[in-house]
Amino acid sequence: MQLPLMRFDDEVEIVPARKLLAKVAAVLVAPSDQFATRPVEVLELGFDGVAGDFHAGATRRSGGREPWYPRGTEMRNERQVSIVAPDELAVIAAGMNLREIRPEWIGANLVIDGIPRLSMxxxxxxxFFRGGVTLKVDGQNAPCRLAGRSVAENAGMPDQEAGALLFPKVARRLRGLVAWVEKPGRIAAGEDVSVRIPEQWIYRP
Structure with a gap:
């Protein structure tokens, strides 16, 4: 006798997939030996990420974000592109009592405007970028003291070590996203972006 197939999806909250539209406010590149980025007219992206960028490469070395590996272990680079939102940067700046935080201070490659709560x-x-590039989001970019130190230095904070420590606390879940290149090409400032959010659910075994 065949037992009935058991289904559990009706016991889980499932959020349907949806689409949003946004715009590229700025594109930036970091020299290969520097963390901070600088504005450019276009980003040239290959399967290794942004050409010549600090975070480019098919692989990277593990760090504090991957405590399950010995530090320095070679692993796939899912952090090829750093993405931030202007409204979230403004919230972080207010939380640090600063007039502004510029995207280049924290090594951002893309500033995308028009997506509510981009970091989420x-x-x-x-x-999907109008020029043909496709990026896939890997997850949130956890704020660190390296970015905090850059903010403190560029903003001229009197106590830069305190600023470096404050940034990770204030920027939690606001520091943007990391992504990798699924389809290479060029991205220009002012370009339209189609955002396709997958169906979501919370796994509870």
Whole structure:
């Protein structure tokens, strides 16, 4: 006798997939030996990421974000592109009592405007750029003291070590996203972006 197939999806809250539209406010590149980025007219992206950028490469070395590996272990580079939102940067700046935080101070490659709570976009979200590039979101970019120190120095904070420590606290879940290149090409400032958010659910075994 065949037992009935058991289904559990009706016991889980499932959020349907959806689409959003946004715009590229700025594109930036970091020299290969520097963390901070600088504005450019276009980004040239290959399967290794942004050409010549600090975070480019098919692989990278593990760090504090991957405590399950010995530090320096070679692993896939899912952090090829750093993405931030202007409204979230403004919230961080206010929390640090600063007039502004510029995207280049924290090594951003893309500033995308028009997506509410950009940092909360889920893993697997696809960003389709009008020029043909596709990026896949890996997850949130956890704020660190390296970025905090850059903010403190560029903003001229009197106590730069305190600023470096404050940034990770204030910027939690506001520091943007990291993504990798699914389809290479060029991205220009002012370009439209179609954001495709996948169906979401919370796994509770």
């Amino acid at each position: 976009l889920p893993f697997g979200t696809l960003l």
